[in-house]
Amino acid sequence: MKDKLLALKEEALGQLQGVTDPGTLNDLRVKYLGKKGALTEILRGMGALSAEERPVIGQVGNEVRGAIEELITGKQEEFQRRETEERLRAEKVDVTLPGRPMTQGAVHPLSRVIQDIEDIFIGMGYQVAEGPEVETDYFNFEALNLPKNHPARDMQDSFYLTEDLLMRTQTSPVQARTMLAKKGETPVRIICPGRVFRRDDDDATHSFQFHQIEGLVIGEGIRMSDLKGTLLQFVQEMFGEHTQIRLRPSFFPFTEPSAEVDVSCVKCGGSGCRVCKHTGWLEILGCGMVHPKVLEMGGYDSQTLSGFAFGMGVERIAMLKYGVDDIRHFYNNDLTFLKQFARI
Template structure:
């Protein structure tokens, strides 16, 4: 065993390490999992117990020496390569011209959404992304056992689950109703977080825009006309929209909002799941319990609310089939939006 160690030690000292190929060959032969040193460690079981300590020390020294020689040769080779590259650089080449950046497609869509609603009297409101349970759940009529309050759906940042990353921008609606008296007409764009698997259609971080209108004699017809106007201004006058009955804890009655899929033109694709329709959000009349919890008399005032995903709207607007492109910072993708404000 000692003779084998001495023989391998001699090979390590004399092995050529002049280029990348020789360096890789050295690594495989001596340092790798199937190299000679690993094989010697396997043979330790055949060494007499009284000799194992001494032989083990020799093997450790051999392993350290092989690694040391490999690291030194690798560093020397890297420095040599960088030196050659620097010496071969042509300093007479023209400089790379400065290029203008582009707006992110989500910012473009967000700004257009804001402009559309501002034209019909909505103002802009914002709120915190780190929220407490009251403004994110309780004030919005979420029961204590609602699935959204579970760890698999929400990112909690405190052990008592009172602090969390907001799951929707409805928290801004609550703060607005608490601090201002009706009439209220506002939209709330912002970033939200949900504990979801990332795919072409979903992400754990995305953007929403929600709207709120509270005044005397507000009806469901007002909600429908507002969203009809938005869909046609955003996607074109030929866009069709439909409302499907649904349920949300903070609105009653509630409806989901669908528009014709602009990517496949209603023929069916992975975005619309083959139906020809794409859901862009939810809506409904503000539940009287929510108005009351925010200090507004539900007998005097009524209101509607809606919420939409900005990513979904952007995908439909610009024919984008994979939501993950928005967060990958691929310059080839972003440069397609040059000149769009």
């Protein structure tokens, strides 16, 4: 048995000396030292030895195991050292190279425009009011002088959740809720920013979800000239001091009289170009004097008080301000597009 052990030692050490990879080393370890390995098989025969031979063979077996384990450990350390050296070479840093710039995020252009609009109107004494996006039929339509048979209530234009609940189609319900909460108190000067939802086509100028900012002023002696002056100040702060506006007669159920507001073209300054279709003007928002019925439903005396309201699409303002020709760019999460606004 002693001769078998010594022969196994020579065989194992010979094979281990030529190992060049960790996988082969592990296979040889299992082959010679495993539970079913060669050394274990030989030592199982110790039961047949005399009491005098067992200590001698046991000592030889331990020496063989120790010699094999020592060589295996040395090889493992060698492989570990080689791996570390290779990793350090691969991860070597050239300290003479210039540093890598840190990539910073930027405020989304729509968020930036909303902040700009809020800052302008807060500077004029307005407060920001908010309301729910899931709105009741009453606040979304009836409180704004849109009766049951009005075309704007068509279910083809609105996302109805139940017969009485829908995704708000405008931020005007916030105005109606604010009037009721004020309980006839004046003055009222608010803007209402938020998301709205309509079943519009998904094309270059429309989206089923977009952002609006509407404004409401109520008090004594509020006139159309106050509305025009407010909007003129707004567009000049937003697009530049040389921007002009014009009001064209229009119709909205919640205002009377009503008007569409155009601004002098932000591209050509009013001289006429492709952007404004050579008219010199670009449509930007709708406005008007608050309809007496809307005042009455909001708890205000239409005989002694008056007010004006206006509403604008944030995407429309952003497209004009930044020269964007497709509304979908704001929602596609294209980093190439969004990175441009990190420098604005």
